[in-house]
Amino acid sequence: MSIIDELITDRLQADVDRANYLTGLWDPEKGWVGTPEELSEWMGGLKGAYNASDLNRVGEAVRYVADRLEGCGYLVQVAPKTDWTVEDIPTAAQLTAYLADVATLRGVLTVLPGNPEVPADMAGLTWREANDIEKILEDVDAVINTMITTFVPCGEAICGEDNL
Amino acid sequence: MLECSDGYRSAIVGDARRIFLKAVIDIIDPDITYGSVSASSESRYSKRVQLHDKDFTAPVKYATLELNRWVLDGSWGVYPDNPAELTDHMGFQSEVLCGEEGAFSTPAWVEMAFSNVSILQACSVYFSDNPEDGIPTDFTVEVKQGGTAYYTRTFTGNREPRVSMDGFTVQNPDAIRVTVTRWSVPFRRFRAVEIVPGIYEEWTQDTICEFSARQETNFSCLALPYGTCTLKMDNLSRRFEPRSKNGVFQSIDERQAIPVAIGVRLADGSVEYKQIGVFYQYNGGWRTGNNGLSMQWDLVDIVGLLAGREFIQPSVLPTTLEGWLAALAAQLGPNFEGHYKVDPAYADLPVTASSAADVAGKKCGDILRFACMATGTFPRADAATGYLTAEPYWYQGNKLDLDNMTAYPTMKANDDLAAITFKLYDGSGTQYIVSGNATAASQTVTVDNPFLHTQAAALTAARQILSTYGGNLLEVTGRGDMSSEIGDVDTVWLDQSSASTGRRRAQGFTFSNGLLKNCPSVLLQADGSFLFEERVVLTESGTWTGPAGVGKLRLILVGPGADGTDGTDGDWDAAGLDGVDGVGGLVWAGTVDINDQQIFSVSVTEAGTIFGPYSSANGQRFPLGYTDIASGASYARTGVKAPLAGSGDGGAGGRGGAQGRRHRETTYGEDGKPNGSKTVIDVRPGNGTVGTTGVTGCAVIYWDKEST
Numbered sequence: 114m115s116i117i118d119e120l121i122t123d124r125l126q127a128d129v130d131r132a133n134y135l136t137g138l139w140d141p142e143k144g145w146v147g148t149p150e151e152l153s154e155w156m157g158g159l160k161g162a163y164n165a166s167d168l169n170r171v172g173e174a175v176r177y178v179a180d181r182l183e184g185c186g187y188l189v190q191v192a193p194k195t196d197w198t199v200e201d202i203p204t205a206a207q208l209t210a211y212l213a214d215v216a217t218l219r220g221v222l223t224v225l226p227g228n229p230e231v232p233a234d235m236a237g238l239t240w241r242e243a244n245d246i247e248k249i250l251e252d253v254d255a256v257i258n259t260m261i262t263t264f265v266p267c268g269e270a271i272c273g274e275d276n277l
Numbered sequence: 278m279l280e281c282s283d284g285y286r287s288a289i290v291g292d293a294r295r296i297f298l299k300a301v302i303d304i305i306d307p308d309i310t311y312g313s314v315s316a317s318s319e320s321r322y323s324k325r326v327q328l329h330d331k332d333f334t335a336p337v338k339y340a341t342l343e344l345n346r347w348v349l350d351g352s353w354g355v356y357p358d359n360p361a362e363l364t365d366h367m368g369f370q371s372e373v374l375c376g377e378e379g380a381f382s383t384p385a386w387v388e389m390a391f392s393n394v395s396i397l398q399a400c401s402v403y404f405s406d407n408p409e410d411g412i413p414t415d416f417t418v419e420v421k422q423g424g425t426a427y428y429t430r431t432f433t434g435n436r437e438p439r440v441s442m443d444g445f446t447v448q449n450p451d452a453i454r455v456t457v458t459r460w461s462v463p464f465r466r467f468r469a470v471e472i473v474p475g476i477y478e479e480w481t482q483d484t485i486c487e488f489s490a491r492q493e494t495n496f497s498c499l500a501l502p503y504g505t506c507t508l509k510m511d512n513l514s515r516r517f518e519p520r521s522k523n524g525v526f527q528s529i530d531e532r533q534a535i536p537v538a539i540g541v542r543l544a545d546g547s548v549e550y551k552q553i554g555v556f557y558q559y560n561g562g563w564r565t566g567n568n569g570l571s572m573q574w575d576l577v578d579i580v581g582l583l584a585g586r587e588f589i590q591p592s593v594l595p596t597t598l599e600g601w602l603a604a605l606a607a608q609l610g611p612n613f614e615g616h617y618k619v620d621p622a623y624a625d626l627p628v629t630a631s632s633a634a635d636v637a638g639k640k641c642g643d644i645l646r647f648a649c650m651a652t653g654t655f656p657r658a659d660a661a662t663g664y665l666t667a668e669p670y671w672y673q674g675n676k677l678d679l680d681n682m683t684a685y686p687t688m689k690a691n692d693d694l695a696a697i698t699f700k701l702y703d704g705s706g707t708q709y710i711v712s713g714n715a716t717a718a719s720q721t722v723t724v725d726n727p728f729l730h731t732q733a734a735a736l737t738a739a740r741q742i743l744s745t746y747g748g749n750l751l752e753v754t755g756r757g758d759m760s761s762e763i764g765d766v767d768t769v770w771l772d773q774s775s776a777s778t779g780r781r782r783a784q785g786f787t788f789s790n791g792l793l794k795n796c797p798s799v800l801l802q803a804d805g806s807f808l809f810e811e812r813v814v815l816t817e818s819g820t821w822t823g824p825a826g827v828g829k830l831r832l833i834l835v836g837p838g839a840d841g842t843d844g845t846d847g848d849w850d851a852a853g854l855d856g857v858d859g860v861g862g863l864v865w866a867g868t869v870d871i872n873d874q875q876i877f878s879v880s881v882t883e884a885g886t887i888f889g890p891y892s893s894a895n896g897q898r899f900p901l902g903y904t905d906i907a908s909g910a911s912y913a914r915t916g917v918k919a920p921l922a923g924s925g926d927g928g929a930g931g932r933g934g935a936q937g938r939r940h941r942e943t944t945y946g947e948d949g950k951p952n953g954s955k956t957v958i959d960v961r962p963g964n965g966t967v968g969t970t971g972v973t974g975c976a977v978i979y980w981d982k983e984s985t
Binding site: 124203 | 347
C-alpha cells in the first residue's frame with residue numbers, strides 16, 4: 114500500500130453536485146441538518162471540492178514517484194509542498210509549482226497512450242482536471258513498475274530470452 | 278446617444294416589450310468622509326476600502342483551502358502572488374477562520390470609521406451570498422460615537438446575506454462595528470462586502486407607484502432649464518414619517534443622490550438597463566400623502582442642484598472651461614469634486630474673468646451658462662454618470678418611426694430673434710450688436726457675460742445662440758427609448774421616403790402601471806445655424822461659382838447609397854432569405870476657405886460626390902444617416918424603401934419569398950378503395966422581391982453672411 118493507492122481519479126459531476134448539496138445542509142439557525150454520516154463525509158473533505166488534503170496527497174505522491182525515479186537512476190528535481198492546512202490561501206506561484214512538479218514527472222519517461230495532459234493552470238479547476246493531475250502520477254508510477262520488471266540484465270540481450 | 282447592444286435596439290422597438298424601473302435610494306450623508314477600517318484580523322487579500330464602494334455583489338470567487346469551499350466546478354480563480362495585483366471586488370475577509378462548530382474562538386470584528394455625518398437613523402451590512410462562503414449567524418452591529426456604542430443590535434440565527442437596521446437615532450456617529458461570534462459554515466473566514474451608514478436600497482416598479490422624469494437643456498445658454506424626477510412610493514411602514522422621531526426622515530438631506538435607470542427585457546431574457554440620470558434631493562423636495570402612507574420626492578439633476586446656488590469664489594479664479602466646471606462641481610461639497618465632464622477638445626479653451634468683481638454675486642447656474650456660451654458648448658447633466666457636463670454639438674442620434682409614436686409628430690414654429698446685444702467685458706463696456714435670424718422678429722436678447730471680452734468671442738457666442746432660433750420645433754410623443762440623450766440629433770421617419778431631423782432639446786419618461794408610454798420629446802429644427810443664410814443643394818455634375826465676397830463655405834458632400842440586394846425565392850422547404858439593406862453613402866462635412874468667386878467643378882455620380890478638391894470618399898458612414906440640422910434634411914440613410922434622388926440613401930433589401938406548402942392526399946378508385954396518392958399544393962413558393970436601388974448623393978453648400 115503506497116500513496117499511489119490513495120490517489121483519486123474517479124471524480125464525477127455527481128461529486129460536485131453532492132458537494133454543493135452537502136454544504137447546503139449547514140443551516141444558519143439549526144447548524145447541521147443532515148445525517149451524522151453526511152456530516153462525517155463533509156468533515157472528511159468532499160470529493161467534489163479541492164482541499165488541503167488533496168494538495169497534500171498529490172504532493173506526497175510527487176515525492177514518492179520522484180524517489181522511485183531517482184532509484185532507477187533518473188535525476189528528478191521536484192519540491193512538493195505537503196503541509197497545506199485549511200487556513201492557507203494558495204497563490205498562483207505555489208499552484209504553478211504544484212503543476213510543474215507533476216509535469217516534470219510526466220516528462221521523465223515515455224507516458225502511456227491516453228495519459229492526460231497537465232492542466233495549463235489551476236484557475237477554473239474542474240473535477241476532470243483534478244482527476245488528470247492524479248492520473249498522471251498513477252500512470253507514471255505504473256510505467257516505473259513496468260520498467261523495473263523489464264530491466265535487461267548485464268550482458269548481451271538475446272531475442273526470446275526472459276526479458277525480450 | 279447612450280451605447281446599447283443590438284438586442285436592446287430590437288427590444289426597445291419591439292411590438293411587445295417589458296420595461297423595468299430601478300432607482301437607487303441613497304440616504305447617506307452627502308458630506309460623509311470615510312475613514313480607516315480596522316479589524317480583529319485581516320487576510321492579505323482583503324480589500325477593506327471596498328466596504329463602502331457601493332458594490333453589493335458577492336466577492337469574486339478565488340480559491341482558498343477553507344474546507345470544501347473550492348468546489349471543482351471550474352468557477353474559482355487563483356489569487357495572484359502580489360495582493361496589490363488583485364483588482365476584483367473582494368470586500369473584507371478575516372485572516373482567522375471559525376472552528377468546527379462555526380464559532381470563532383475569539384469574536385471576529387471589523388469596524389469602519391467615518392466623519393461628517395450629522396445623524397444616523399439606519400444602516401445596513403452586506404455579506405457574501407456565495408453559498409460556499411456562508412453567512413454570519415450570530416453577530417452584533419454597533420453604531421458608535423467617540424468610542425461608545427449608542428446603538429447596538431444583536432442578531433441570532435441570522436439567515437440573510439444582508440441585514441438592515443432602522444428605528445434609532447445616533448447624533449454625529451463616527452463608526453460602525455460588526456462583531457461575529459458564529460458563522461453558518463465551519464472553517465470559514467468572516468467576509469463582509471459593504472457597510473452602509475444610512476439607507477442604500479434598490480427600488481423597482483414594485484415599490485415605486487409613480488415615476489416621471491424630464492431632461493431638458495437650452496443649447497443657446499440664454500437660460501438654464503434642468504432635469505427633474507418625481508418618485509412616489511409606499512410608506513406603509515412609515516419609515517419616512519416626518520413626525521416619527523426615530524424614522525429615517527431626518528436623515529433625508531439635500532444633495533443625496535438617486536440614480537434612476539430604466540431597462541428593457543431582451544430576447545434572451547436578460548434586462549439591459551440605461552441610466553437616465555442621477556437625481557438629487559433638493560430643499561423642500563419631499564411631501565407625504567394619504568396621512569403618511571405614501572411619500573413623494575421631487576428631485577433635480579446636478580444642474581438643478583447648482584442653478585440657484587450662489588457661486589462662492591475660489592481663491593484663484595479658473596481660466597479654462599474645465600477649470601470652471603471643476604469649481605462649480607466643488608461648490609456642492611468634497612464628495613462632488615470630480616463630478617464633471619468636459620469634451621477633451623474644449624477642456625482647455627480659455628474662459629477668463631477680468632476680475633473677481635465680474636463674477637461676484639453670480640449664481641452657479643449663470644457661471645455655467647456663461648462658460649459654455651463662451652466656448653461653443655452647452656450644459657447638461659450627463660445621463661449615464663449624472664455629472665455636470667459641457668460638450669459641443671454632435672450629429673448622431675436615434676431613429677424614430679411612426680410605429681413607435683403614439684401620434685403623428687406635431688410641428689410648430691420655433692422662436693425668431695431680431696438681434697443680440699452683447700456687453701463686452703473689454704474694460705470699456707462696449708456694446709456689440711449681432712443681427713438675429715429674422716430682422717422682423719419681436720424678440721431681442723441682451724447678453725451680459727463676463728467671459729466675453731472681444732467681438733470675436735461674442736460672434737462665437739452669437740453663432741451658438743442663433744443656431745437655436747428659427748425653423749421648427751418637432752413635438753413627438755413616443756413609447757420612450759432610454760438610449761436617447763439630450764443633444765442627440767434624431768431622425769424622424771415620416772413615411773417610406775421622407776424623414777426629418779431635429780436636435781433633442783427635452784424628453785420625458787413616464788412610468789405608470791408598469792408601462793413606459795406617452796413619453797414626450799421636443800426636437801429642435803432650427804435654421805439660424807452658424808449664421809449661414811444662403812444654401813444650395815447640387816444634385817448634378819457641373820460647375821459652381823462662389824458668390825462675390827464670400828470667403829468661407831460650409832460643405833456637406835453626400836456620396837451614393839448602395840443598392841439593396843434582392844430577396845431570394847422561397848421553396849418547398851424554407852422561406853427565401855431577405856435581401857441586405859444598401860448602406861447610405863459616405864458623408865464628408867466641413868467648413869472651407871475659398872477665393873473670391875472661385876469656380877469649383879462638381880461631380881455627382883455613382884462613384885461619389887466631388888466638389889473641387891473635396892470628396893465624399895473622404896467622409897464616413899453614419900449608420901442612421903447624416904442629419905443636416907440647419908435644414909432638417911436627412912441624408913445617406915440605410916435601407917430606404919423609396920429613396921429620393923440626390924439623398925444618397927441606400928435602397929431597402931428585397932423580401933424573401935414565402936415558403937411553399939403542399940401535402941399528399943390518397944386517391945380512390947371507382948370502387949371506393951385507395952388506389953394511390955397525389956400531391957396537392959396549398960401555397961406555391963413565393964418569389965423574392967427585388968431590392969431597391971440606391972440613389973446618388975449631392976453637394977450641400979452654405980455660405981456665411983458674416984463674410985459678405
